[in-house]
Amino acid sequence: ISAREAEAAIGLKNKWYVQDGLTINTLFERVESLEGDDDSTATAAGIGVEYLANENYKASARFENRWGETSDTLLGSAGIAYRYTDEITLLAKDIYSKVAYDDGHRTVNRFQLGGAYRDYDSNQLDMLAKLEYRLDDNQTDSDPYQKDAIIWSLSGNYHPTRPLTLSGRYAGKY
Numbered sequence: 001i002s003a004r005e006a007e008a009a010i011g012l013k014n015k016w017y018v019q020d021g022l023t024i025n026t027l028f029e030r031v032e033s034l035e036g037d038d039d040s041t042a043t044a045a046g047i048g049v050e051y052l053a054n055e056n057y058k059a060s061a062r063f064e065n066r067w068g069e070t071s072d073t074l075l076g077s078a079g080i081a082y083r084y085t086d087e088i089t090l091l092a093k094d095i096y097s098k099v100a101y102d103d104g105h106r107t108v109n110r111f112q113l114g115g116a117y118r119d120y121d122s123n124q125l126d127m128l129a130k131l132e133y134r135l136d137d138n139q140t141d142s143d144p145y146q147k148d149a150i151i152w153s154l155s156g157n158y159h160p161t162r163p164l165t166l167s168g169r170y171a172g173k174y
Helices: none
Strands: 005-019 022-036 042-051 057-068 071-083 088-101 104-118 125-140 145-161 164-173
Antiparallel strands (some): 022 042, 042 057, 057 071, 104 125, 125 145, 145 164
16 A cells, blocks of 8 residues: 555456356446545446357457546447458457546547458468557546547568567558
8 A cells, every 4th residue: 555545445256157158247346445635436337248159259248337436437348259261360349438527528439450360281470450440539628639540550470480480560540
């Protein structure tokens, strides 16, 4: 504990096995400020689901709400990975958060699409490509702004021999 603040946290986290490859996660948490200037008392509740039964795709989603003295936060995420072939996997993910303050709110959303390639037969080449749309929308009275960005990246590794790896990366942001 630092000299400035102290907190006590208590919570409950469970993983429920619904069927083979399907689980539901629940959480409940309470954080209480014991001393200091920071009033960080908050309560959170959340639920998540994971589907891992199929060998060709995996999916997960999570939702959490946090109520606090100075702000309320809504968090959500969802993702899926799909093995198209033995060499190609396609990926999608979205992460969303919205924080409500007394003087407004801030929303951040990151949506990502990607693809991975791995040379299945020789294991000499692997590549990862990703495209992301990022939104940062701050509608608070003190500093309102909205930023949109598109980010792309491509990385690859070539292994001509076992001890040698040649790597390349390219990325940009608009």
